[in-house]
Amino acid sequence: RYSIVSKHKMKLIRLFSLVLATRFCFAALPQVTFYDGLKNHEVNRSVDISSQTETVTIKVNVSNIGSEEAMSYIVAFPVQKSEHLAYIKATRGTGSKKADLDVDRVVIDGLSTENAYYRISWDTPLKARKWRKFQIKVEFTHVLHPLPAEITQSQTQLMKYEGSVYFNSPYATKKQQTEFKAFSSAIESYTRHPKPIAKKGSKILAGPYVNIKPFTYSLMGIHYENTNPFITATNVVREIEVSHWGRVSIAERYDMLNSGARLTGPYSMLDQKQKRNIQKAAFRDLVVTLPKTAENVYFRDRIGNISSSNFRKTRKFSSLELRPRFTLYGGWKNDFEFGYQVPSDEFVSVNQKDKTFHKLSAPFSIPFPNAVIDNLTVKVILPEGATDIEVSLPFEVDSYTMETLFSYLDTTGRPVVVFNKKNVVDFHRQHFEVVYNFTWLAILREPFFLFTGFFIAFLVFIGLSRVSLELSVPGDEVKDIVLKSQENTVANVESDDGSFDEYRHMIVTDSDALAVAKSIVDSCDRFTSSCEDGVKRGSLSKKAEKSLPKLSEMLRQLSVIESSTKDFCSHLESIAHEMRGMVAKKNRNGLRKLAIDFNAMMNILKSS
Structure with missing residues (x-):
């Protein structure tokens, strides 16, 4: 799958190897056998110390003087210096034919442990009696040290570099030379041996040297001006x-x-500003x-x-x-x-x-x-x-x-x-x-959860807004019920004797407030109808007259069972007595007004 989308020439990381290396902290370095049939025919080194790092470019012309094919080339660096190695890169060819070579760190049997060894693997083996050119580029950090270590605000920064005049190689070298490039021509001092070593402007040329043995080392120290900010x-x-x-x-x-x-x-801020x-x-x-x-x-x-x-x-x-x-x-x-x-x-x-x-x-x-x-x-x-x-x-x-x-x-x-x-x-x-x-679908996951969350929140809000936690009906709701009852008053009510005979079998107890309230509502409906008929005749029927005391008794029972309805029941009872008076006076308008109030009170009782 990766090969479908890759467009650049980049090495695919061996994912499982990296995971194992992370788990076990350190991966074992491969051990290889050193092949001593190679010889450096010519080596040209360029050491750039003009910035805060040391960048070394090594051009090698190597020949195989042995009888076997060589599959790799070994590069050595001092162990302490290898800890500051930023990268090592090896290439072969020039221009469009330039190709990168694989480089990995290895352990060499039989060689000094004072060096860290890196193996450069060639794409094709180097046959016996053949030679090959390639290039190595390395960069080291924190190898330049200030000398003096402390300076004032007006002093110039000087750096000290220590390296080797020779190429630190496990192979013998027929000919080599090294060029050291400083920041400027302001070089305080430098090592002058082994000769020939000459200074030309900001560069110091060492060599050429011939017939150098493996691992030959000669100190090259350079004390020079380097005013680069060491970021x-x-x-x-x-x-x-x-x-x-x-x-x-x-x-x-x-x-x-x-x-x-x-x-x-x-420290002077004024000098800095000026x-x-x-x-x-x-x-x-x-x-x-x-x-x-x-x-x-x-x-x-x-x-x-x-x-x-x-x-x-x-x-x-x-x-x-x-x-x-x-x-x-x-x-x-x-x-x-x-x-x-x-x-x-x-x-x-x-x-x-x-x-x-x-x-x-x-x-x-x-x-x-x-x-x-x-x-x-x-x-x-x-x-x-x-x-x-x-x-x-x-x-x-x-x-x-x-x-x-x-x-x-x-x-x-x-x-x-x-x-x-x-x-x-x-x-x-x-x-x-x-x-x-x-x-x-994964893109829509978060919007879906966001929409669902808001939807559930609105549903909960709607549900809670419909739940009333109050113990009594607020006064504003009572007024709304009364006004609504006035608008919906029935003009004609069917006549009835208003008898309460069907309720005589009911047993009202202190714990049966709901049944008493229901009986009161039904009885009041019948009593209202009897009052309408009584206006026409001029008096209430005998059953209606008898039902009024029973209605009053039910209201008193309700007020005893539910003490919170005491005022309500008293008001309802007084309206019933006034309605009886309007019947005797044949006052239809007065009776109708009282009936409206009476019905409104009944609606409140029903809603409660």
């Missing part, structure tokens, strides 16, 4: 968060140190090159946002000039963070054959040039639901792990690919790739 990031954490909703966010946190000569003596007698080795700003589409850029430290920054866009890229709160002199530290966003299509592409597969291609190292990182951690936060994750790097890393990050609206968590590497330099500012499977 060292002791710890850097880069987080690349991938979102399929249009943005990829990059956040970087730095612990910065000027690892040059430490500042001693008085740029008088100020150290050139102190760095005041950092220039960052970002993608052209970068936006939402921020720059802050532990105090807050830093406004002394300048962001501008060009046709090909965006440039961000960061200026910390104070100038960093030698030995001074600072910590800050900055971040930005780019459109997703800037870093993420889709496989045209299988559109569920996506590829993230992003730079591995920081965007600061000429900086050394002691410890770099890169975290790639993929969207939740990403599967089938494969990683490709143009170089090896110290560790590789998988983690899970939980953020808002996450259920299973987001997969996080974590890389860790030490001694990171500009060489590592290359793109790496992460290929993963991500379907459109």
